[in-house]
Amino acid sequence: MKRFWLVLLSLGLIMTFSASAFAVDVKFSGEYDVAGVYLNKTTVDNGFEYWVGSTGRHQPSTAFYAQRLRIGTDFIVAPCLKLVTKFDAMDRIWGGARSNADDSVFYNNFAYNQAPSTNTGGTAGTRAESENIVMDNIYVEYTSPIGLFKVGYMPDFTFGTVFGDRSNGTPSGQIQYIVPVGPVVLLAGLAKEVDNSWSAVSTGTKAKRTDRDFDSYRLAAVYNFSTSQAKGEAGALLLYDRDAEYRGMASGSFLMNAYNLVPYFKATIGPVALQGELNWGFGDAMKFEGYTGKTNVGISTLSVFLDATANLGMVYVGGSFAYVSGQDINSDKVEQGVGNTGGLDWNPCLILFNTDLNYWAGDIYGHSGTIINQEMQNAWFFQGRVGAKPTPKMDAMLSISYATADKKTVPYFDIGMGYDTTGNGGYGLEVDVTGTYKITNNLSYMLGAGYLFTGDYFKGINNFPMGGAKVNDEFIVINKLTLSF
Numbered sequence: 001m002k003r004f005w006l007v008l009l010s011l012g013l014i015m016t017f018s019a020s021a022f023a024v025d026v027k028f029s030g031e032y033d034v035a036g037v038y039l040n041k042t043t044v045d046n047g048f049e050y051w052v053g054s055t056g057r058h059q060p061s062t063a064f065y066a067q068r069l070r071i072g073t074d075f076i077v078a079p080c081l082k083l084v085t086k087f088d089a090m091d092r093i094w095g096g097a098r099s100n101a102d103d104s105v106f107y108n109n110f111a112y113n114q115a116p117s118t119n120t121g122g123t124a125g126t127r128a129e130s131e132n133i134v135m136d137n138i139y140v141e142y143t144s145p146i147g148l149f150k151v152g153y154m155p156d157f158t159f160g161t162v163f164g165d166r167s168n169g170t171p172s173g174q175i176q177y178i179v180p181v182g183p184v185v186l187l188a189g190l191a192k193e194v195d196n197s198w199s200a201v202s203t204g205t206k207a208k209r210t211d212r213d214f215d216s217y218r219l220a221a222v223y224n225f226s227t228s229q230a231k232g233e234a235g236a237l238l239l240y241d242r243d244a245e246y247r248g249m250a251s252g253s254f255l256m257n258a259y260n261l262v263p264y265f266k267a268t269i270g271p272v273a274l275q276g277e278l279n280w281g282f283g284d285a286m287k288f289e290g291y292t293g294k295t296n297v298g299i300s301t302l303s304v305f306l307d308a309t310a311n312l313g314m315v316y317v318g319g320s321f322a323y324v325s326g327q328d329i330n331s332d333k334v335e336q337g338v339g340n341t342g343g344l345d346w347n348p349c350l351i352l353f354n355t356d357l358n359y360w361a362g363d364i365y366g367h368s369g370t371i372i373n374q375e376m377q378n379a380w381f382f383q384g385r386v387g388a389k390p391t392p393k394m395d396a397m398l399s400i401s402y403a404t405a406d407k408k409t410v411p412y413f414d415i416g417m418g419y420d421t422t423g424n425g426g427y428g429l430e431v432d433v434t435g436t437y438k439i440t441n442n443l444s445y446m447l448g449a450g451y452l453f454t455g456d457y458f459k460g461i462n463n464f465p466m467g468g469a470k471v472n473d474e475f476i477v478i479n480k481l482t483l484s485f
Helices: 002-017 019-023 355-361
Strands: 025-039 045-048 062-078 081-093 104-107 110-113 133-144 147-154 172-181 184-194 214-226 230-243 254-269 272-288 297-312 315-324 379-388 394-404 409-411 419-421 426-438 443-454 469-471 474-484
Touching: 025 355, 062 355, 184 230
Parallel strands: none
Antiparallel strands: 025 062, 025 474, 045 469, 062 081, 081 133, 104 110, 133 147, 147 172, 172 184, 184 214, 214 230, 230 254, 254 272, 272 297, 297 315, 315 379, 379 394, 394 426, 409 419, 426 443, 443 474
């Protein structure tokens, strides 16, 4: 009996001290994907025409099953206050090798110790952590009388259209303030991209100097409109990145001051949905401090995205256009990258510029370090598509896409040694067919196939000593089961 009262008293104390927690409302959401992938080749490099015995490099096909679990949990403490969290668990290939901490890349008999890819699959951790469990987002969201505040780790860049967005990239610690003013919503934000301050885990050379951080500042305005003819939104973002990581270097101390102006629109006019976005980058990629004889390196990047879809009953038709500037090897400015790409969230094809395929299957190399499946850069892209929804549960679509390079250049062997000239600018023509069936409201199955008529861009640089570079076409078959809740 004494033990009974002791247990009862303990339970009472637990309930007393936990009473405040019972006021918390918890909401769950998430997605579980299982995909089977067959990729015809792991490279489009098919050797050299004039090199006897050449059959290309590491060209096996690959087939595997991969899965991802992503859970979002909102802890609603009060109607105006909540804690938003998200985690990934068991992101892995069934029965496949587990990853390690070595970020080196082995290609063409060279080991390149590259920085970890920015394509983390949308998690805040490493690939190895995502194979177990990793927290992605955790931030406080407070709706105050003067506006909405968000503080914590959240997706680093999501604005406007899906083009250029990076919710599937590494999240960052941020402070955001959002306030509506009539039909206009204003946003101000700060993101801490890299912190090199001295701490218990950062005691290196950079930590011994002050002001060596990488900070990002954002200002935006969004206008929502609705008339009898059209409804939608339009807005603009001004992004300022201040990267001081290379200040104090003996070889040339410099600061990066990069700006991006990003206007966009989304509109629905009758059965037609339209959207578009522009990203203009300017500023200084390298602004030298205290050095004579060194010339500052400017930034001049541009991307444009336009998309239209017309819903005509059971049938829909649409098209997309995208342009992302490439690097002119004769230019004294940085014209490629620096926050101006197609992003990690926009995957217009099953093979070309598909960062999901890149995450699971790895980079698909051509000659001279040319790569398929990285974020879209240095490209003109055109796509037409037609689809049908014969029943509310069925959606089938055919798309034809063509892409060519803006500049016939490629990073020299992809190891940061400048740019070289390719022989041709064509990435290729891709035909994709996909079908999605909704088994239930929360469970769907997708089957797709894509064929890439590989372009001569992947034959690589003009001055490659072997000559006669050959490429092979590529195709993929994928089926995916998705549970959403």
